[in-house]
Amino acid sequence: MKNIILGVTGSVAAYKAADIANNLTKKGYNVEVIMTGSAREFITPLTFQSLTKNKVYYDMFEEITPKDIKHISLARKADLCLIAPASANIIGKLANGIADDMLSTVVMAMNNVPVYICPAMNTNMYINPIVQRNIKTLTEFGYHFIEPRESVLACGDLGTGALADVDKIVNTVEAHQWRA
Ligand SMILES: Cc1cc2nc3c(=O)[nH]c(=O)nc-3n(C[C@H](O)[C@H](O)[C@H](O)COP(=O)(O)O)c2cc1C
Numbered sequence: 001m002k003n004i005i006l007g008v009t010g011s012v013a014a015y016k017a018a019d020i021a022n023n024l025t026k027k028g029y030n031v032e033v034i035m036t037g038s039a040r041e042f043i044t045p046l047t048f049q050s051l052t053k054n055k056v057y058y059d060m061f062e063e064i065t066p067k068d069i070k071h072i073s074l075a076r077k078a079d080l081c082l083i084a085p086a087s088a089n090i091i092g093k094l095a096n097g098i099a100d101d102m103l104s105t106v107v108m109a110m111n112n113v114p115v116y117i118c119p120a121m122n123t124n125m126y127i128n129p130i131v132q133r134n135i136k137t138l139t140e141f142g143y144h145f146i147e148p149r150e151s152v153l154a155c156g157d158l159g160t161g162a163l164a165d166v167d168k169i170v171n172t173v174e175a176h177q178w179r180a
Pocket residue numbers: 008009010011012013036037038039086087088089090120121122125
């Protein structure tokens with residue numbers, strides 16, 4: 001069974017991550033969800049726990065298993081990492097080597113794990129040259145992006161920044177060429 005880390009960050013689109021977690025679990029993946037503090041303002045860990053049947057992680061310092069440093073063991077056993085929705089903030093942190101919460105630290109601790117990032121944000125945030133530079137940096141380091149759609153966004157603006165369709169995200173994970 002493949003282990004997928006699903007990172008969820010602080011966006012209105014966080015509710016769609018529940019669908020992603022549900023679809024991937026039903027397709028036979030072991031999905032371990034890591035939420036940022038902001039993500040928990042939008043959706044509760046209980047939703048993901050109920051759908052994935054796994055504990056949801058968000059507090060790096062809650063070391064419940066003394067024999068195990070959780071951010072390292074999660075990173076080590078991951079076959080793939082999907083961040084959906086990915087905020088401008090997490091993209092900026094990953095592009096700049098910041099590891100100040102469970103999600104950014106687990107991703108930092110991964111070695112040769114494919115990472116798929118699904119940005120979701122207001123259009124002006126998405127086209128901000130700093131965000132675009134961060135996306136370019138991560139792309140150059142081998143991170144994959146599943147591009148946002150154009151839509152009427154939660155803020156009322158029409159533009160690019162809506163999370164890619166759940167089906168597209170799930171299909172992209174399924175189409176991943178796993179290492180032998
Ligand atoms: C109602 C609301 C919606 C938001 N939606 C987004 C969003 O879609 N994308 C984004 O990058 N930030 C969004 N933000 C701002 C982020 O939550 C904020 O930058 C936060 O620091 C991100 O933290 P995280 O990356 O640790 O989850 C939103 C904030 C609020 C209050």
